[in-house]
Amino acid sequence: MKKNIVSKVAIVTGASKGLGAETCIKLAKEKYKVAIIYKSSVNEAKNILLQCEKFSSALLIKADVSKKKSCEKIVNIVRKKLGEINILINNAGKTKFVKFTNLDGLNENDFLDIYRTNVISAFLMSRACHKSMLKTLHPKIINISSVASLGLGSSIAYACSKGALNTLSLSLARTMSPKITVNTISPGYIKTSWHGSKKQVVKKAKIYEKQVMLKRSAAPEEVADIVMWYVKNPHLITGENIFVDGGLHLSS
Template sequence: MDINGTVAVITGGGTGIGAAVAESLARKGAEAVVVNYSRSAADAQATVARLADLGCKAEAMAADVADDAAVRRMAERVRDRYGRVDVLVCNAGTTKWVPFPDLEGLTDDVWRHVMGVNLMGPFYCARAFAPDLRAARGAIVNVSSIAGILATGSSMAYGVSKAALIQLTRDLAVALGPEVRVNAVAPGIVATRWHIDRVGEHVFSEMAAREEAKAPLRRTAQPEHIAQMVTALLESDLVTGEVLVGDGGRHLGY
């Protein structure tokens, strides 16, 4: 896929990885980028302003991806506004911090919330935008996590949701082929506000240092690194149903 001239929708596009992906696509000549958000309106508008400075049409659209009706309304609005969708990046995510041994802490509400955003959200978005993506012979990239591959992460519910998203990626690759390619990225620790704000800068620095020491590349991912991976998958015309891990090689060790 040639990114130049495309129309892209990025869920959770106002901050972190989503914002970095949006800027990467704008720099590669995307005609328009829709920045979806649910709560971070100011951040989404700030991202839109940066995209406009890069010469890209940009718009912030509010929608809770866990709400199928809201996603369908967003898809209709994008369709009316831009007439096509070439790229869908399902980046919106959430978690609840529950230690693995605390099984009682994994309440039904925690499971419903985390699975609703992290799994059902990408499914609802893929379903709502499928007609447009098929017509454009477009591509989807889902943002999963290393927690979907290894037994790690903020909670068991989070890891299960990201593992399920990896399987959804494979299933959608079959369901939407041959017109639409569907892939996923699985980042490790990424230096984003989403992560740092939850544990604090000091704790994050210590945690990142420990992981760097075990990773062959001795680096902590920045949002721009994950954006590179997303863009690479979008541009890889013969790749579908794959998961690209981005953790500096940390997962290679025991």
């Protein structure tokens, strides 16, 4: 029987900023070869590449992961330049900030656009990586969801998309067993530019912190630590969802 190879190659989507960027750096520090996937923030992505290259090999790929051909192209490039894929972190995400009470603030195209990035991309990347991952030892897929899946967050469309992503994770965990584990991380408020200017980030964090059990929000590196725990440790955990939200899910 052919043995699975020990491979330290990771792909991170939505990797130019925030949680994705911090995860790339932490992976590189653990000597993973990292494929940094971004769509538009080229300067930020180049900066993350430079930081990763201090510790390990890294690769920058501009791609729209909501498209099948783009996902397949990513996998082909990564396999050729870095090796067989062992870790996939589906972090690409987008939203439209619309209050839940504003039912006219969203249209069908908003839903479709958000679903393509938040749900379909995770499926397409997982499928594209599947065969390569099967060749490696203890391969893992980690999907970045949100506490918004409980009916919270920046808009109804975003909340629905994260609920769908959680269901996708469960489905993939069943489908890809016993070789590949698939798990989910659901952060709460993370202090990043996702939420606007520095002033807006601080203001929104204060509002959030009043609502949660632990009375604090997260820095990107704190959530990235949970990602790395999944990467390094649990070969016997699959289909699980960890809330990293300061306890907001307890009051939902």
